[in-house]
Amino acid sequence: MNANKLGDLQINGIGSSNGGTFNKVQLNGKGTVNGDAECTIFECNGAGVMNGNVKAEKATVSGSAKINGQLTVDEINVNGSASIQENVQMGKMTVAGKATVGGNLKGEEMTVNGKVTIDGDCEVESFKGEGAFMIGGLLNAETVRIKLSGESKAKEIGGQQIIATQEKQALLKLIKSFFPNKLEAEVIEGDEIELEGTTAQVVRGNQVVIGPNCEIGLVEYSGTFFQDKNAVVKESRKI
Amino acid sequence: MSHELISKKDLLDLTGISYGQLYRWKRKNLIPEDWFIRKSTFTGQETFFPKQKIMERIDKIQTMKENLSLDELADMFSPTASSLNLTASELISRGIASETVMNFFLEHTGVSGEFPFDQILNLYMLSSMLESGDIQLDEGRMLLELLKEHSKQLQKKDAIIIFIRKLGISSCLILMNGEDVFFEKGTKMVARLSITKCMEELKTKLL
Numbered sequence: 001m002n003a004n005k006l007g008d009l010q011i012n013g014i015g016s017s018n019g020g021t022f023n024k025v026q027l028n029g030k031g032t033v034n035g036d037a038e039c040t041i042f043e044c045n046g047a048g049v050m051n052g053n054v055k056a057e058k059a060t061v062s063g064s065a066k067i068n069g070q071l072t073v074d075e076i077n078v079n080g081s082a083s084i085q086e087n088v089q090m091g092k093m094t095v096a097g098k099a100t101v102g103g104n105l106k107g108e109e110m111t112v113n114g115k116v117t118i119d120g121d122c123e124v125e126s127f128k129g130e131g132a133f134m135i136g137g138l139l140n141a142e143t144v145r146i147k148l149s150g151e152s153k154a155k156e157i158g159g160q161q162i163i164a165t166q167e168k169q170a171l172l173k174l175i176k177s178f179f180p181n182k183l184e185a186e187v188i189e190g191d192e193i194e195l196e197g198t199t200a201q202v203v204r205g206n207q208v209v210i211g212p213n214c215e216i217g218l219v220e221y222s223g224t225f226f227q228d229k230n231a232v233v234k235e236s237r238k239i
Numbered sequence: 240m241s242h243e244l245i246s247k248k249d250l251l252d253l254t255g256i257s258y259g260q261l262y263r264w265k266r267k268n269l270i271p272e273d274w275f276i277r278k279s280t281f282t283g284q285e286t287f288f289p290k291q292k293i294m295e296r297i298d299k300i301q302t303m304k305e306n307l308s309l310d311e312l313a314d315m316f317s318p319t320a321s322s323l324n325l326t327a328s329e330l331i332s333r334g335i336a337s338e339t340v341m342n343f344f345l346e347h348t349g350v351s352g353e354f355p356f357d358q359i360l361n362l363y364m365l366s367s368m369l370e371s372g373d374i375q376l377d378e379g380r381m382l383l384e385l386l387k388e389h390s391k392q393l394q395k396k397d398a399i400i401i402f403i404r405k406l407g408i409s410s411c412l413i414l415m416n417g418e419d420v421f422f423e424k425g426t427k428m429v430a431r432l433s434i435t436k437c438m439e440e441l442k443t444k445l446l
Contacts, residue, residue, distance in 0.1 A: 106266075123266050140262050156284075160259025187284070191257045204248075206257070239248070 006040075009033070019052050027065075036069070044080075053086075061097075070103070078114070087120070095131070104137070127159075144190075148181040148197050155186055162190040162205075166197040166213065182213075244276065245290040254297050268313045269300055299439075316439065324353040335359065335444065336366035343369075343376060347383050357393070361386045363441045364400065364432055373430035374402055378409050385411055393434055402429040 006023040011031030019035030026041075027033075027048035035052045042056035044065040053069035059076040067084045074091040076082075078099045087103035094111045104120035112129045121137035129146040133139075135154035144157060146164040164183050183198045193203060196211035203216050206223040210216055212230035219225060219236040227233050251258060264270050276287045296316075303312060325333075331341055344350070344362050354362070365382055368374045374382065382400070392398060392415065399414040405426045414420055422428065 123262075125266070140266070142259060142263060158258065158262055160257065160263070189258055191259050 009037075009039070019050075025056075027063075042073070044082075110141075122154075139185075146183060148183055151182055151184070153184045156189070157185045157187070158189045160190060161192045162188060163192075163194045164196055164198055165194075165211075243290045244278075244287040245293065247286040247288070250288055250293060250297075254294070254301075256297065256301075264300060264309075267309045269309065269316055270296060314442075324355060325359065326353055330354060330359065330362065333444065335441070336362050337370065340366045340369055343379065344383070347380055348387070357390060360434075360438060360441060364434070364437050367437070368402070368430055368432065371430075374409070378402065378411070381409070381411055385413065389413055398434040400430075400432045400434065402431075403427065404429050 006021060008024040008026065009017055009020070009022045010024075010026045011017060011029065013029040014031075015029070016032035016034065019033055019037040022037065022039040024041040024043070025033070025037055025039045026043045027046055029046040030048075031044075031046065032049045033051065036054070037050060037052060038055040040057045042054060042059040044061045044063055046063045048063065048065045050065070050067045050069065053071070054067050055072045056076075057074045059071075059073045061076070061078045061082040062080050064081045065083070067082070069084075070086040070088070071084045072089045073093075076090055076093050078093070078095045079097050081098040082095075083100040083102075085102040088101050088105045088107070090105070090107035092109040093099075093105075093107060094113070095116050096113045098115045099117070101116075101118045101120070105118050105122045106124070108125050110122065110124045110127045112127075112131045112133050114131045116131070116133045118134070119136045121140065122135050123138070123140045125142045127139065127141035127144045127146075129144075129152065130149060132150040133152045133154070137154075138156045138158060139154040140158045142160050144159045144162045144164075146152065148164060148166045166181055181197055183195075185198070185200045187202045187204070188195070188198070188200050189202075189204045191206045193205040193207070194209040194211065195203070195214050195216075197213040199215045201217040202220070203210070203218070204220040206221065208219055208221045208225045210219065210225075210227045210231045210233055212228045214228070214231040214233070216231070216233045217235070219227075219233050220239050221236070222239055225236060225238070227236070245253070247261070251261065261270075265272070265275070270293070274288050274293055276289070277284055278287055279285070300312060327341055327345065330336055331338055336344065341362070344365060348358070348361075350358050361383065364386070365379055368382065369376070369379055382402075385400070386393065392413065397416050400411060401414055401420065402409060402411045403422060403426050404410075405423070409429065
């Protein structure tokens with residue numbers, strides 16, 4: 001793609017356009033793009049609706065963007081709210097606002113500071129969660145690091161290293177009874193697992209550490225196993 | 240074809256690879272998504288794999304990963320055409336096809352200049368069937384016709400080409416997704432060729 005020769009698509013105020021190949025797509029105000037769009041830079045500052053697939057090198061969503069199709073992007077920052085109806089293929093994604101994905105998400109690096117909902121699987125190399133997430137399928141990453149805040153859920157979590165920690169501030173303890181900071185999953189599998197504040201039916205791993213405030217049905221470990229005195233583990237076995 | 244399944248737990252145990260490694264290979268597309276079969280068991284959902292395929296694949300990855308990077312490996316296992324273009328003489332010198340087969344191929348397909356990957360694959364399949372003596376030239380023409388007509392389906396997973404012969408009359412067909420196939424009495428299955436396997440063999444030869 002030779003970006004020098006391509007024009008920009010800019011919508012200020014209310015407007016709509018057809019898709020195509022652009023250098024920069026900028027939606028300020030209320031813009032609608034009908035059809036697939038391919039661009040170097042995608043920016044949505046107002047309320048943007050893309051009726052088609054979007055392919056971009058760099059994307060920033062500061063307002064609210066709705067993509068009725070697939071998104072393929074090298075780097076994306078969501079500060080406002082982004083909703084993608086189908087699959088997302090990305091390099092790096094940072095969500096400070098809110099993001100919803102209707103299909104699967106695949107990529108390299110995912111950082112969640114706000115809220116993320118993914119209906120399918122989330123497969124990345126590194127997953128950092130400090131906000132809340134709901135994943136309908138499998139959360140799979142080389143390293144999964146979660147600082148619990150609010151309620152997060154995934155059907156399954158898998159990875160080489162999985163660490164979930166709870167903040168230990170007094171103030172948070174006070175509000176905790178109203179807003180429990182917890183992580184919920186049916187199965188958590190990995191090589192190294194350290195959990196706090198987690199509810200799961202099965203935890204399976206090589207080195208497993210079950211920290212405080214956990215409720216686990218079954219722990220299966222092949223290497224070492226440690227259980228905090230404030231954790232409930234119904235059954236544990238070495239395999 | 241064996242449909243025996245192996246659970247993820249047993250697989251990790253048997254091969255000595257870690258959970259992280261298995262899923263890293265999956266993310267790199269070294270192991271196809273549809274080999275991960277979900278089944279419910281008494282502890283909830285479990286993942287199973289087609290035993291023979293996954294064991295072969297892991298064995299291959301483990302032996303080859305010393306020489307190739309994961310991305311190169313992924314390219315090799317991927318069912319989509321790779322970006323390789325070679326000329327007829329290069330293909331002959333690399334032993335993909337003999338000169339006779341090459342001439343026959345050129346005559347019936349009209350490919351000229353550089354061969355794209357899917358044509359190299361067709362050539363390789365034709366060559367391996369002809370050279371093994373399973374089929375004769377006339378049937379080779381049939382094979383090329385078949386490959387040409389259904390070239391889109393062939394890029395998909397698990398296509399198998401079968402040659403049958405009855406009372407000296409032969410026919411060939413493509414089987415998708417490894418389904419079972421049954422023949423009338425007296426039909427002889429002359430040759431059976433898995434396209435995925437051919438593709439992997441070919442890529443090892445070309446690399």
